[in-house]
Amino acid sequence: MPAPKPLSFPPGKTLPEELSNVMKQIETYGVVYPEGYYQMLLKKYSKEGVLYPHILMILGKPRISNHFYYSHVPKETGRLLDYGCGTGDNVRQLIRDGFPREKITAFDINWASINLGFDMYRDRQEIHDLFTVSDTFPFGPEEFDLVYSASVLQVITEDEELRNYLANAWTALTPGGILFGSTFGLVEGAISSPNEWGPPRVMLREQLTSSLTGAGFTCLDIVQRYRVPHYIPNSNNKCVFQFCAKKPA
Numbered sequence: 001m002p003a004p005k006p007l008s009f010p011p012g013k014t015l016p017e018e019l020s021n022v023m024k025q026i027e028t029y030g031v032v033y034p035e036g037y038y039q040m041l042l043k044k045y046s047k048e049g050v051l052y053p054h055i056l057m058i059l060g061k062p063r064i065s066n067h068f069y070y071s072h073v074p075k076e077t078g079r080l081l082d083y084g085c086g087t088g089d090n091v092r093q094l095i096r097d098g099f100p101r102e103k104i105t106a107f108d109i110n111w112a113s114i115n116l117g118f119d120m121y122r123d124r125q126e127i128h129d130l131f132t133v134s135d136t137f138p139f140g141p142e143e144f145d146l147v148y149s150a151s152v153l154q155v156i157t158e159d160e161e162l163r164n165y166l167a168n169a170w171t172a173l174t175p176g177g178i179l180f181g182s183t184f185g186l187v188e189g190a191i192s193s194p195n196e197w198g199p200p201r202v203m204l205r206e207q208l209t210s211s212l213t214g215a216g217f218t219c220l221d222i223v224q225r226y227r228v229p230h231y232i233p234n235s236n237n238k239c240v241f242q243f244c245a246k247k248p249a
């Protein structure tokens, strides 16, 4: 499957500035950049584009850390799939927090954001083996105890693809396994049309609920965590929903 066209940076945000901010953020994790590295990356991504500019803008601040379910994630047991892993920010946080690396699998449908993560963290050699990329979902039934899905549902435009995505998560989980993650949502009101900076899919709480239950999940917990950045049009009506759902045992 060809990678989708890179989205634009929102008004007031530019690649040079965001790249510089992210590098400063990632230096706080002890990453050291050689002389000329910023210029090299700026040239590369000016040419290639950044597939999801918002993901670059929040790189180095992994969303998994503030998910309400994260403190319940068992570190001793359970295999975890980061489904739609993007840059791998959340995978690195899991490792920093002591989750066994051999129990982590990160999957995406293209390499674009994964490679951006490797460029920013300069750790391709160390963690490349955790990442799998394929057009089709490559895992069998009941391979994982946990599936994490951060900011993925919101980029899936087609309803059928959304159903497939959730069906894959359900099948890949062991009975009693947990799907948890986050997606952009609407606090109330009508669905606004997609725009070039915001995510293509913003769901009402009821729509998220029916998507998850329609896929067979139970014991849903959906928490509205925060409003979204001002540069997303009509942002005062938008929020982030964190969710957690169980595959029946």
Ligand SMILES: C[S@@+](CC[C@H](N)C(=O)[O-])C[C@H]1O[C@@H](n2cnc3c(N)ncnc32)[C@H](O)[C@@H]1O
Pocket: 052, 055, 063, 083, 084, 085, 086, 087, 088, 089, 090, 107, 108, 109, 110, 113, 149, 150, 151, 152, 155, 156, 161, 165
């Ligand atoms: C906005 S990014 C979020 C990345 C990461 N989860 C994070 O929180 O930083 C969305 C990611 O979902 C991936 N994606 C979109 N549709 C997908 C699908 N059907 N299966 C797996 N990954 C998908 C995209 O390639 C992209 O890397």
